[in-house]
Every structure is written in C-alpha cells, then in structure tokens.
Amino acid sequence: xxxxxxxxxxxxxxxxxxxxxEDVQGLVTEAPTLHEAIxxxxxxxxxxxxxxxxxxxxxxxxxxxxVPVVIAA
Numbered sequence: 001x002x003x004x005x006x007x008x009x010x011x012x013x014x015x016x017x018x019x020x021x022e023d024v025q026g027l028v029t030e031a032p033t034l035h036e037a038i039x040x041x042x043x044x045x046x047x048x049x050x051x052x053x054x055x056x057x058x059x060x061x062x063x064x065x066x067v068p069v070v071i072a073a
Contacts (some may be wrong), residue, residue: 003020004007004026005023006022006023007019007021007027007037007041009038009044012030016030016032017032017034018030019031019040019041019044021041023045024048024049025048025052027044027045027048029041047061048051
C-alpha cells in the first residue's frame, strides 16, 4: 500500500540535515546530504509504519504515551 507523508528537513548548524515527520510518529534521523536525508527519511518512515501496523494488529492504539525517565541533574 502506498501512502504520502510529509518530511520536515532542517539543516543544522553542524552541517547535517535533521529529518522529522508529523505524519510518522517517532521519525527522527540525521543525514549528511539533502539527498540522503530524503532517502533515509523515506526508508525510516516505511520501517516505522510497518512496525506500527504490525503492532496495531489486535492491539488498541493510543494517541499519546507518557513515559517517565530519570536524568542526572
């Protein structure tokens, strides 16, 4: 099944491209070039959506998740 998603790509001061997407929960990747940012974003989105579809089969999907974490201050 094909699906259209939007990638947000930002060039960071370090010179790498940061890829995120509001359409794919959890998509965050960095790439050294714009071309690789698009390709890596597309591939990571495909993998995340496959995992989400596999996980959602028979499992109730939640819109949000609260996760407590411990950090050293």
